[in-house]
Structures are given as C-alpha cells and as structure tokens.
Amino acid sequence: MPAAAKARWLALLIIALGALALGAAYTFKPPAQKKPQVSAKPVVQTLPLTLADYPLTIRSQGTVQPRNSTTLVTEVAGEVIHIASVFEAGGLFKRGDVLLRIDPHDYQVAVQQAEAALAGAKARLAEELGKAEVARREWASLIKQGRKPTDLALRKPYVDQAKAAVDSAQADLAAAERKLARTQIRAPYDGMVQNRQADLGQYVNLGTALGQVFATDSAEVRLPIADQQLPFLYSSAQHSVAHQQAVNLSAQFGAQSVSWPARIVRSEATVDERNRMHYLVARIDDPYNLRANSTAPALKVGSFVQAAISGEPLTQVYRLPRSLLHGDNQLLVADRDDRLQQRTLTLLRSTGQYIYFRSGTEPGDRAIQTALELPVPGTALQVNPATQQATP
Structure with missing residues (x-):
C-alpha cells in the first residue's frame, strides 16, 4: 500500500478514536450541581420588646462642704497668751475645748471692781431699808390720828433708788464676768480646724478673725438636677421631691473607686439663674470616720464626688440600647x-x-439590631430565628 494511503487511514483512525472518547466522556459525565438560590431579603438580628419595671438612677456631682462652718472671732481685745495644740489646720477638738486664750488680767480687775460696786449698792440698799423702817414706825402713831404720810416721808423713793443701784451693779458684774469668760475661745461643737489666723503674742482687737473651724458630725453636697430629671425624684406620697432618698457618693483615690452612703435631706427653694439647675442637698454622716470603725478613706471637705441618686422606679416600660435610636427618636423594627x-x-x-x-x-414589633444601609419601610426581612420574639 502506498505511503500516502497509510497516512490517510491513520488520520481517519485517530479522528474516530477521538470522537469515541468525546462521546464516552459526555455520556458518563457526573450531573451538574445546582447552586442554592440566595434570598434577596436582608437578614437582621432583633431584640424583643418586653414590658418590665426598672430601677432608676439619677446622676449628678458636687463638692463636699461642711454642714456647719464657723469663723472664730474675738469678742474682747487683748494679747494672745495661749494657743491649744489642736488649734492647727487639721486639728480635731471636742465641743467646749479651749482653743485660744487672751490675757485676762484687765477683765479680772473689771470683775473685782464690779463685785465691789455690787457690795456697796447692797449696803446702801440695806441702809435705806433701815431708814424706811424707822420712818414707818414714826408715822404709825400719826396714822392713828388720821394723818396720811407721803411716799417721800416713808423714804420709798430712796429705797427704790437703792434697789435700782443693786440691779445695775449686778448687771455690770454679769457683763464683766462675760467679758472675762470671752478671753477663752472655746469650740462651739465637735469638729476640725480648717485654718488658724492668729499667733501667740499677737494683740487682737474686737472682731479679729482667729481661724476657721467646721463640724465633723456630717457634711453636705449640693447636687445640680436638670428640669427633666426632677419628675423621676418626685414622691407622690410626699407631693414634693422625695427626702431621705438614698444617694451613693463616689470618688477616685488613685486607681481605686471609693463610695460613701448619703441621703437627700432637702431641696433648695430657688433655681440657679445661670444654668437653670435645681439643687438637692445630700448629707453624709461622719465623713471623717471618727465614730465608726471603718476602713474606708475619709471623705474630706472640698472633695469632688459623683452622685448616684435612687429615683422613683419606672414601671411597665420598654428598655432598649440607646444605639438603636435613629434620627428624631426613630426606631427600626420588624413587624409581625x-x-x-x-x-x-x-x-x-x-x-x-x-x-x-x-x-x-x-x-x-421587634427592635432591629442589624445596621441597614438603606432602610425602606415595607421591605421584607429575614429575621434570625434565634432572636425572634414578638411583643406580648
């Protein structure tokens, strides 16, 4: 057979074998897998809307101030001859303790002079009473004869004058003793010294400031409250802002947050014209832990504190995270x-x-948690089954 014929038969054989192979591959190929259809509905997570009661806390802040603060001043003049060791900034004292003494010698002399004047007035009164008794006896026989004596004849004006002199001398003695007592500056209550302004040997005049002290039995904090927060502190039983409401005061001491219990004791009668705030006053008992055996740090006067006030609870309301709110109080929901x-x-x-x-x-309705780019009302949603729960 010629070579050209062999080549043609070989080519035809290759083509036939290729055709058979393609036919077999098409016949025995595996069936094509169908792709799952993707839903066009947005998939969202939702939160249920459930009515419940929630305790309410009003937040505020303020500076701790002493409930009683006093500037000690002199009521007599003289030289300071003694200062108590506790009469220093931070010193603690008890009611009646002598904090400072002024030279009393001039006032002791004044007391002695007043005592002498009183003794002389009493002697003159005794003398006049004796003379009046003599006059009364002398007039006794004349009265029987029908004659009537005058008050002057019975020395009544002289007796009254002597009695008035005694009263005046007693008043002068009391004034002298009071001035003598004022040479000792005594503590008006249990408290602490804020500062001292007088020193040993200093001559002080009437009204000179000696120092500032404050009571340690309790302290107060003025808490600003906005108009919209007041209704949550209103007591329907008291028909006013509730007193004795519990308050938790807190402050940072380094990395530690410390809290102290307090209570609302009053509300101020005016509104601050500068910021339109109302003010409630919270009181803290024993802020320096002088009576209680407490390990908490002292709440010092001047400290800045945060306040959490327990308000009237909200009853049967819905609560949602603030982040779900859009625009002008708008909430996206999945309806039934x-x-x-x-x-x-x-x-x-x-x-x-x-x-x-x-x-x-x-x-x-259920609140939508998932962020949607273009929320169009009426759009069909695919709600995550794990979060579905209808409003009761």
Missing part, C-alpha cells in the same frame, strides 16, 4: 409580618446607655 417599619417613640427617659418608653410601637 417580618417587614421593616420605622416607629417614632415617645421617650420617658434617655441615658447614655438606654432609652425607656411606653408608646410608639405596635404588637408584634
């Missing part, structure tokens, strides 16, 4: 038909973390 809706809420209270409300939603 799993469609996107936008609800306008009427907020009862809003904090940095939560919002509280009672109205604005409808039965079956």
